[in-house]
Amino acid sequence: MSKINPYNPNTTCIPVKNIGSCLPWTLQDLYIDKEAIADVYDMPQNAVTAETWEWGVIGASSANSTSSQLLKWWDWIQCTGYKGEYIRYLKSYTCYTDLFVISAGCNNDIPIQSVPPLCQDSCSIMGTAISDIVKSPTLCTTTQNEKALENRQKALKATENCNAVGQLSHFQGQNQCIEGVGLKNWASDLTTCGFGNVDQAKKFCSLKENLELKCCEQFKKIFNPFLRNMIFIVSGGLLLFYGLLAILCC
Numbered sequence: 001m002s003k004i005n006p007y008n009p010n011t012t013c014i015p016v017k018n019i020g021s022c023l024p025w026t027l028q029d030l031y032i033d034k035e036a037i038a039d040v041y042d043m044p045q046n047a048v049t050a051e052t053w054e055w056g057v058i059g060a061s062s063a064n065s066t067s068s069q070l071l072k073w074w075d076w077i078q079c080t081g082y083k084g085e086y087i088r089y090l091k092s093y094t095c096y097t098d099l100f101v102i103s104a105g106c107n108n109d110i111p112i113q114s115v116p117p118l119c120q121d122s123c124s125i126m127g128t129a130i131s132d133i134v135k136s137p138t139l140c141t142t143t144q145n146e147k148a149l150e151n152r153q154k155a156l157k158a159t160e161n162c163n164a165v166g167q168l169s170h171f172q173g174q175n176q177c178i179e180g181v182g183l184k185n186w187a188s189d190l191t192t193c194g195f196g197n198v199d200q201a202k203k204f205c206s207l208k209e210n211l212e213l214k215c216c217e218q219f220k221k222i223f224n225p226f227l228r229n230m231i232f233i234v235s236g237g238l239l240l241f242y243g244l245l246a247i248l249c250c
Contacts, residue, residue: 001015002014002031008105011033015031021058022099024181028110030103030107031107037053037098041056057091057094060090076151081136082133087133088195090129092178093158096162116176117165119178119179124159180194191219193205193216
């Protein structure tokens with residue numbers, strides 16, 4: 001059920017519990033600020049629902065060249081050489097800031113001390129990826145646009161901003177931070193080293209320098225058994241086929 005933002009009576013807080021893209025945070029009774037989210041995702045306030053917000057999160061962090069959010073990013077920061085390559089852990093960062101920064105007023109009754117922050121390693125990886133894009137002369141050509149230059153500086157502070165939000169939390173549970181959004185056994189930031197895509201994670205984890213990374217070891221444990229089972233099923237099917245063929249022919 002929606003509620004009024006106690007810090008801004010002119011806006012409504014919309015419940016987003018169990019929204020899949022931002023689990024595990026959305027396992028709690030969390031809300032998004034309707035007015036603020038409409039502004040961030042450039043949509044009419046009456047169009048903001050839990051579902052349209054989720055699509056906004058996906059669009060803002062998706063690895064494709066057709067995302068409306070990507071086109072907005074081009075305009076906002078004028079990095080027209082960037083073609084939508086996935087920025088690791090960007091979806092996790094987007095979920096985290098949408099819920100606990102942009103919509104902080106709606107979640108004031110949930111002690112931030114009880115909310116595990118996004119891990120600093122994930123923040124750092126995401127911030128470094130953004131920095132590499134912004135500082136690339138081929139992706140972000142020289143511009144005299146003052147607004148674009150200002151926005152580039154804001155983008156470069158992504159890691160610092162991510163960690164700063166995490167500092168607000170003093171979570172004392174068994175798991176001190178959230179590595180990435182998603183659930184185990186599903187392709188998500190959590191299980192694919194922040195890529196949200198099995199193929200990209202497979203390429204990343206096949207590189208010699210990444211073989212022993214904790215996230216790559218986790219990725220292999222989760223997805224390799226599935227691949228082995230598929231091979232076993234196919235191999236078993238072929239053996240059965242040739243066995244039947246031998247019986248029929250002899």
